[in-house]
Amino acid sequence: MNKHLLSIHDVSAEDIIRILDTADSFREVGTRVIKKVPALRGRTVVNLFYENSTRTRISFELAAKRLSADVINFSTSGSSVSKGESLKDTALTLQAMGADAVVIRHSSSGSPLQLTKWVRGSVLNAGDGTHEHPTQALLDLYTIREKIGRLEGVNAAIVGDVLHSRVARSLSFALVKMGANVTLIGPPTLIPATAPQWGVQVSYDIESVLPELDVCYMLRVQRERQRQQYFPSVREYSRLFGLTSERVGMLPEGALIMHPGPMNRGVEIDSDVADLPQAVIEEQVTNGIAVRMSLLYLLLGSGTPAEAAAESTTAEQPEQVTLPESAAPTSERKVEVSADA
Numbered sequence: 001m002n003k004h005l006l007s008i009h010d011v012s013a014e015d016i017i018r019i020l021d022t023a024d025s026f027r028e029v030g031t032r033v034i035k036k037v038p039a040l041r042g043r044t045v046v047n048l049f050y051e052n053s054t055r056t057r058i059s060f061e062l063a064a065k066r067l068s069a070d071v072i073n074f075s076t077s078g079s080s081v082s083k084g085e086s087l088k089d090t091a092l093t094l095q096a097m098g099a100d101a102v103v104i105r106h107s108s109s110g111s112p113l114q115l116t117k118w119v120r121g122s123v124l125n126a127g128d129g130t131h132e133h134p135t136q137a138l139l140d141l142y143t144i145r146e147k148i149g150r151l152e153g154v155n156a157a158i159v160g161d162v163l164h165s166r167v168a169r170s171l172s173f174a175l176v177k178m179g180a181n182v183t184l185i186g187p188p189t190l191i192p193a194t195a196p197q198w199g200v201q202v203s204y205d206i207e208s209v210l211p212e213l214d215v216c217y218m219l220r221v222q223r224e225r226q227r228q229q230y231f232p233s234v235r236e237y238s239r240l241f242g243l244t245s246e247r248v249g250m251l252p253e254g255a256l257i258m259h260p261g262p263m264n265r266g267v268e269i270d271s272d273v274a275d276l277p278q279a280v281i282e283e284q285v286t287n288g289i290a291v292r293m294s295l296l297y298l299l300l301g302s303g304t305p306a307e308a309a310a311e312s313t314t315a316e317q318p319e320q321v322t323l324p325e326s327a328a329p330t331s332e333r334k335v336e337v338s339a340d341a
């Protein structure tokens with residue numbers, strides 16, 4: 001694994017399997033009464049959010065805390081950013097405080113890459129402008145693999161405002177890397193001209209694609225990023241591209257409906273469709289914690305299995321969790337985890 005996760009291009013197909021398998025091991029932790037293991041005890045994770053977030057920010061915070069890391073949550077309001085402090089000076093301040101990993105969300109594409117020049121720890125991209133959102137793509141792959149049992153050969157459509165969607169970019173790259181077939185669907189104005197170079201198909205007609213799908217992934221219409229009129233009206237957009245109950249009826253049985261959130265109910269997805277059993281939107285959120293635990297562990301956890309085992313001897317009743325062969329970052333393959341901390 002690379003030291004940083006800035007883009008899906010930073011991980012190979014083998015890395016992705018390792019991340020998902022490791023997440024499998026950690027998901028069980030979230031079902032315990034005490035949802036904690038000592039794998040990152042003594043490490044510091046900083047969540048640096050320059051842009052609003054509900055799911056990603058809370059998910060990274062929970063993931064780091066469940067690994068027993070010290071967590072610092074930084075948001076622009078209430079910080080010296082509101083006094084004009086630059087990203088560089090903020091980064092240098094965090095560096096001086098000993099951050100082992102910085103999770104960054106920023107409205108400017110490329111900010112995470114810039115951050116790697118100023119901090120010594122690992123940088124994880126939690127969404128940068130219209131560039132990428134790699135941890136969202138990985139939790140989506142986890143959910144698809146869990147529900148369908150495979151990634152290779154899966155037929156997936158990503159529907160909507162692809163042009164402004166960092167999720168669509170990361171998910172397309174990730175699905176193609178894992179051998180899935182991806183079709184981007186939306187109005188021509190919201191499909192990037194470069195999309196065919198991503199290894200995907202493009203369609204402007206949702207109803208012709210729905211009967212072939214294993215996964216129908218709906219995107220939010222990102223009106224805050226749109227600087228011009230890309231479609232005549234929201235009503236027209238919903239009529240042509242929204243996922244209605246009638247269109248759900250065109251999907252094969254067992255097809256998944258996915259959405260990264262936040263949703264515009266009644267715009268890209270009807271409210272009753274979002275609540276159907278085949279809509280796995282809440283499961284995506286739950287799986288996000290395990291996938292982010294996996295990433296933090298794999299990026300920061302060198303030597304950790306043995307250390308965790310040693311540390312857990314202070315606990316009353318350490319439990320044994322076996323990480324998959326491919327997951328352990330050292331030759332150690334067993335991690336003793338405690339229910340304390």
Ligand code: CP
Nearest residue numbers: 053054055056260261
């Ligand atoms: N999916 C996603 O990134 O949601 P948030 O903006 O709430 O983090």
